[in-house]
Amino acid sequence: MNYFKGTSDYVLSPELRDNVNVSIELGRPLLVKGEPGTGKTLLAHSIARGLSKELMIWNIKSTTKAREGLYVYDTVQRLNDARFGDKDISDISQYIKLGKLGESFAADVQMVLLIDEIDKADIEFPNDLLNELDEMSFYIPETGVTVKAKNRPIVIITSNSEKELPDPFLRRCIFHYIEFPDEKLMEDIIYVHFPRVEEKLLRESLKKFYWIRQFDMLRKKPSTSELIDWIQALMAGGLAPSRIEKELPFLGTLLKKKEDVDLVAQSGSTHYAYNSSARTRNVY
Amino acid sequence: MFINFFYNLKSYGVPVSLHEWITLHHALEKNLNDCSLTRFYHIARSILVKNEIFFDKYDLAFLDTFKDIETTDEMLEKILEGLKKVKELHLSEEEKKMIDELDLDEVLRNFEEQLRQGHYKEHVGGNKAIGTGGRSTQGAWGYNPAGIRIGQGESRHKRAVQIAEKRTFKNYSSTITLDTRQMKVALAHLRALLPISPEEKLNLEETIETTSRNAGEIELVWENKEKKAAKVILMMDVGGSMTPYARLVERLFSAASSQISRFKHYYFHNCPYQDLWVDIERRDTTSLSDMLKSEDGDYKLILVGDAEMAPSELTWKNGAIDYWYHNDTAGIVWLQRIRDKFKDSIWINPLPRRSWDYVQSTRMIKEIFPMFELTLEGLDEGVRHLMKGRVLSLSSK
Numbered sequence: 001m002n003y004f005k006g007t008s009d010y011v012l013s014p015e016l017r018d019n020v021n022v023s024i025e026l027g028r029p030l031l032v033k034g035e036p037g038t039g040k041t042l043l044a045h046s047i048a049r050g051l052s053k054e055l056m057i058w059n060i061k062s063t064t065k066a067r068e069g070l071y072v073y074d075t076v077q078r079l080n081d082a083r084f085g086d087k088d089i090s091d092i093s094q095y096i097k098l099g100k101l102g103e104s105f106a107a108d109v110q111m112v113l114l115i116d117e118i119d120k121a122d123i124e125f126p127n128d129l130l131n132e133l134d135e136m137s138f139y140i141p142e143t144g145v146t147v148k149a150k151n152r153p154i155v156i157i158t159s160n161s162e163k164e165l166p167d168p169f170l171r172r173c174i175f176h177y178i179e180f181p182d183e184k185l186m187e188d189i190i191y192v193h194f195p196r197v198e199e200k201l202l203r204e205s206l207k208k209f210y211w212i213r214q215f216d217m218l219r220k221k222p223s224t225s226e227l228i229d230w231i232q233a234l235m236a237g238g239l240a241p242s243r244i245e246k247e248l249p250f251l252g253t254l255l256k257k258k259e260d261v262d263l264v265a266q267s268g269s270t271h272y273a274y275n276s277s278a279r280t281r282n283v284y
Numbered sequence: 285m286f287i288n289f290f291y292n293l294k295s296y297g298v299p300v301s302l303h304e305w306i307t308l309h310h311a312l313e314k315n316l317n318d319c320s321l322t323r324f325y326h327i328a329r330s331i332l333v334k335n336e337i338f339f340d341k342y343d344l345a346f347l348d349t350f351k352d353i354e355t356t357d358e359m360l361e362k363i364l365e366g367l368k369k370v371k372e373l374h375l376s377e378e379e380k381k382m383i384d385e386l387d388l389d390e391v392l393r394n395f396e397e398q399l400r401q402g403h404y405k406e407h408v409g410g411n412k413a414i415g416t417g418g419r420s421t422q423g424a425w426g427y428n429p430a431g432i433r434i435g436q437g438e439s440r441h442k443r444a445v446q447i448a449e450k451r452t453f454k455n456y457s458s459t460i461t462l463d464t465r466q467m468k469v470a471l472a473h474l475r476a477l478l479p480i481s482p483e484e485k486l487n488l489e490e491t492i493e494t495t496s497r498n499a500g501e502i503e504l505v506w507e508n509k510e511k512k513a514a515k516v517i518l519m520m521d522v523g524g525s526m527t528p529y530a531r532l533v534e535r536l537f538s539a540a541s542s543q544i545s546r547f548k549h550y551y552f553h554n555c556p557y558q559d560l561w562v563d564i565e566r567r568d569t570t571s572l573s574d575m576l577k578s579e580d581g582d583y584k585l586i587l588v589g590d591a592e593m594a595p596s597e598l599t600w601k602n603g604a605i606d607y608w609y610h611n612d613t614a615g616i617v618w619l620q621r622i623r624d625k626f627k628d629s630i631w632i633n634p635l636p637r638r639s640w641d642y643v644q645s646t647r648m649i650k651e652i653f654p655m656f657e658l659t660l661e662g663l664d665e666g667v668r669h670l671m672k673g674r675v676l677s678l679s680s681k
Binding site for chain 1: 304310
């Protein structure tokens with residue numbers, strides 16, 4: 001019985017934990033969405049560690065085809081080998097290479113399969129995998145072999161919602177939307193990364209971080225990973241927490257666009273300034 | 285009993301299918317929600333709702349269906365105050381058998397009886413009353429298959445309704461005008477305008493040629509098969525009442541422009557006349573009639589503006605809002621010329637749809653261009669309209 005409790009290096013909400021277990025129990029893929037930097041990809045790593053299973057990662061690119069995940073028939077290699085006659089090329093199966101999905105089916109033990117950023121691929125991509133994910137098997141016509149999953153892999157799919165995913169595919173998934181962590185949860189996350197962070201520094205930097213995130217006009221809002229970088233820089237810099245409040249050091253680790261830095265710097269001098277959208281609009 | 289939840293979801297506009305509803309029942313059958321309404325709330329949401337923009341509607345439907353459950357839960361909460369955790373009880377097989385024979389109805393009756401008599405206070409262990417860890421039919425962490433489980437450590441029942449009441453996801457709802465946070469999502473919708481990624485194709489002749497030149501060493505020559513990409517012209521109102529939106533819209537489209545193969549943008553104030561600005565500061569101009577002559581008609585045209593102006597700006601000669609500007613042809617004629625030139629065109633309006641009919645100029649422009657709201661849903665509809673082509677817009681008139 002697989003029951004995922006979470007791991008010490010990954011902070012997760014009870015709802016997400018429940019949803020992971022529901023998806024394992026029902027044998028459905030878990031589709032995870034959320035702002036960048038909310039730990040979608042790390043979730044799969046944590047599940048694999050928590051259940052002590054092997055993790056297999058299938059990174060999706062815009063050119064990825066669904067079939068590549070199942071298997072690739074290397075015809076060019078076969079053609080090359082045919083020229084010398086030193087190999088038996090009538091055995092096609094040696095030119096069939098299983099893809100990530102195929103490998104996770106064929107493995108002797110249950111795997112955790114991460115299909116990362118599924119929305120990068122062609123819009124039809126998820127539909128092409130429907131049957132394979134439902135039946136957990138596929139047929140290779142070249143060799144007449146059916147690859148069937150010995151153990152249903154635990155499938156985690158992440159999406160940045162760059163494209164809409166097709167409905168038939170969504171119907172088969174369990175869906176979880178990772179909300180941006182609130183201050184309390186964020187504190188836990190920071191402690192996982194920096195167990196010895198000074199409390200005052202943490203409090204000040206979180207306060208500033210959520211204050212910056214409030215700006216409506218930011219082109220790119222800082223995410224968790226940027227906050228972690230920032231705190232690391234602050235700790236390495238050995239600055240007094242009181243200075244964070246006044247002058248926002250190392251702002252470049254939080255904000256990656258010049259316009260954003262300007263925007264924050266202009267409103268920055270008054271920390272307790274009322275940050276309404278009308279005010280931020282005035283900056284333009 | 286709670287099939288009405290399904291219909292409530294549907295009537296609130298959450299797209300749920302029977303497929304998902306059955307999956308939910310599989311989950312309930314396995315007791316994955318652990319008899320807790322809060323966990324039911326989250327699990328049902330993860331199974332039934334596949335897009336965060338429907339979370340708010342889900343909350344509303346959930347409230348509608350389960351709000352009455354509160355009253356019994358308050359009673360439960362009272363009981364739970366008196367419960368304490370103890371270790372689980374281990375029973376022999378014989379004892380387990382005895383307990384198996386208990387009838388659920390009887391247990392329920394007994395439960396209510398006990399409750400009425402106030403037996404529930406601070407009870408731990410024992411065989412009869414409500415408590416924890418005992419053989420009794422009531423309480424948590426006990427062993428009795430026919431028993432009633434009343435929560436573990438805390439009531440999770442009432443909380444579900446409270447969570448739904450909070451409506452945290454209101455902002456994710458798709459009918460709210462775009463703010464910066466949603467721009468990324470909006471961009472995703474614009475991607476429908478983009479071509480599908482170019483496919484690689486084997487160039488057979490070149491391959492044979494190079495392979496023979498290599499004395500038989502096989503070398504494959506691939507070439508990119510160009511697919512027809514969408515070409516987009518954006519014309520935007522950047523004066524007066526549109527100022528707050530101008531930057532937003534420009535960013536929206538300029539971010540998309542890197543991926544649209546041919547992207548052009550022009551600016552106007554309230555209504556386009558014979559000249560169009562090519563920069564947002566309105567310094568350099570280009571002639572509209574030249575533009576109409578030189579551009580291909582298969583550009584997809586997107587006009588953005590609030591369409592709010594004096595009717596004279598549309599219908600009069602020299603009606604332009606800027607007094608120094610003289611136009612020999614009325615604005616509405618220019619708009620019609622633009623419409624006739626481009627096969628597919630839409631007008632995107634940042635003002636909410638309900639206000640459109642109150643403004644005369646908006647009504648007039650709406651008759652020329654199909655108009656959509658500057659919301660996620662509106663953009664979606666608009667893009668779909670652009671992709672479908674003109675057939676649809678003619679038939680809908």
